Amino acid sequence: xxxxxxxxxxxxxxxxxxxxxxxxxxxxASHQLQTKSADSSNASVKALLELEFxxxxxxxxxxxxxxxxxxxxxxxxxxxRQQSCEPTTGIRSFLxxxxxxxxxxxxxxxxxxEIQAWIDRETINNLTETLEEWSSSNNIVLGSSPAAxxxxxxxxxxxxxxxxxxxxxxxxxxxxxxxxxxxLQKLKSLLCNGHVSKRVHEMAAYSLKELVLFNKDxxxxxxxxxxxxxxxxxxxxxxxxxxxxxxxKAVKSPLVDELEPFGGILKIVNTLDSADMxxxxxxxxxxxxxGYYGRKEAVxxxxxxxxxxxxxxxxxxxxxxxLVDMGKGKxxxxxxxxxxxVGGVEKSGRGRKGCKEMRYLExxxxxxxxxxxxxxxxxxxxxxxxxxxxxxxEILKRIREASVSDAEAATVIAEVxxxxxx
Numbered sequence: 267x268x269x270x271x272x273x274x275x276x277x278x279x280x281x282x283x284x285x286x287x288x289x290x291x292x293x294x295a296s297h298q299l300q301t302k303s304a305d306s307s308n309a310s311v312k313a314l315l316e317l318e319f320x321x322x323x324x325x326x327x328x329x330x331x332x333x334x335x336x337x338x339x340x341x342x343x344x345x346x347r348q349q350s351c352e353p354t355t356g357i358r359s360f361l362x363x364x365x366x367x368x369x370x371x372x373x374x375x376x377x378x379x380e381i382q383a384w385i386d387r388e389t390i391n392n393l394t395e396t397l398e399e400w401s402s403s404n405n406i407v408l409g410s411s412p413a414a415x416x417x418x419x420x421x422x423x424x425x426x427x428x429x430x431x432x433x434x435x436x437x438x439x440x441x442x443x444x445x446x447x448x449x450l451q452k453l454k455s456l457l458c459n460g461h462v463s464k465r466v467h468e469m470a471a472y473s474l475k476e477l478v479l480f481n482k483d484x485x486x487x488x489x490x491x492x493x494x495x496x497x498x499x500x501x502x503x504x505x506x507x508x509x510x511x512x513x514x515k516a517v518k519s520p521l522v523d524e525l526e527p528f529g530g531i532l533k534i535v536n537t538l539d540s541a542d543m544x545x546x547x548x549x550x551x552x553x554x555x556x557g558y559y560g561r562k563e564a565v566x567x568x569x570x571x572x573x574x575x576x577x578x579x580x581x582x583x584x585x586x587x588x589l590v591d592m593g594k595g596k597x598x599x600x601x602x603x604x605x606x607x608v609g610g611v612e613k614s615g616r617g618r619k620g621c622k623e624m625r626y627l628e629x630x631x632x633x634x635x636x637x638x639x640x641x642x643x644x645x646x647x648x649x650x651x652x653x654x655x656x657x658x659x660e661i662l663k664r665i666r667e668a669s670v671s672d673a674e675a676a677t678v679i680a681e682v683x684x685x686x687x688x
Contacts, residue, residue, distance in 0.1 A: 397452040432476040468505040535571035558646035574664035580632035637681035
């Protein structure tokens, strides 16, 4: 980077940081002014008046903040007018005070919204510029030098800031900014970039997930096309599978349909053999979701990949066991219309029994995993009734083949039959 350009960028970042600090303080004072009564808002009023004076020179240089400056001036005048009025009694005075209080609250709300819009715009613009620089740079392998590490930390911080904003809820203006910036496409490119670090891949994946959850009707189409889902599966990490699980729960069967053409289901089933326990458990959670939302082809792919044999082995391990002795018998206790959260059991649980099961599963994540999977397939959304009956028989057959003894087969089969829906 040219020295002059670097100095200019440093100056711009410093100015932007100054503006952001002032705006954050203004936003907080505006919010407090709306939520507190007139008697308890003196501190907020004082803060706003002081900040209005300080912010004049800082905000005047940004054309996007012209309306904000005008609103701050109007709010200052309105507050000063209210404070200068001598207290009187009567209906007219009461209505006048109520009207002014309403106007103050309205202006404070407008100021808060304008500040948030500025912060959103700067967040998206800065992240977009950073991603474009990465895309155009030939030296995109980070972490090889202190400067490169700082670049990576800066990008991760920007991605984290975006995620924090997205989880705050839907905002139509923010959505328009996201669409105009084509940020989703840039995040997809970052996720599919084989030269960046694992941390960058994971943060890009989580940012993509939050974009879909922000408004799946708008953003899910872009995620389903291209290499996004394939990249998540091939990463095969705890974080990528966690993102994939959340996307399956949000998008349901259409996303599961995208897994089989490139062998994604086989890859996830094989992740049950991972040496990393957290990754193995997350793969199980992912497969439970696929079992619940998957159509015939997806369930066939899981069975062909040997999922039952692997689940029987995991249930046989020290982290396995069964839930039958805890009184587990009703199918609705295993699954639900919203899919699963922890290997086939809803975190919400039902009463004391549900809490007991969750505690047991925290220590034995593979307990009754065969029956939990079978029930997810049986009560799920992706199959017709005749397909469910056929797969149930196929699962029972594969349990017998995978068991090391008749006693083990009888125990696992009993769990499947006992946990099945009538």
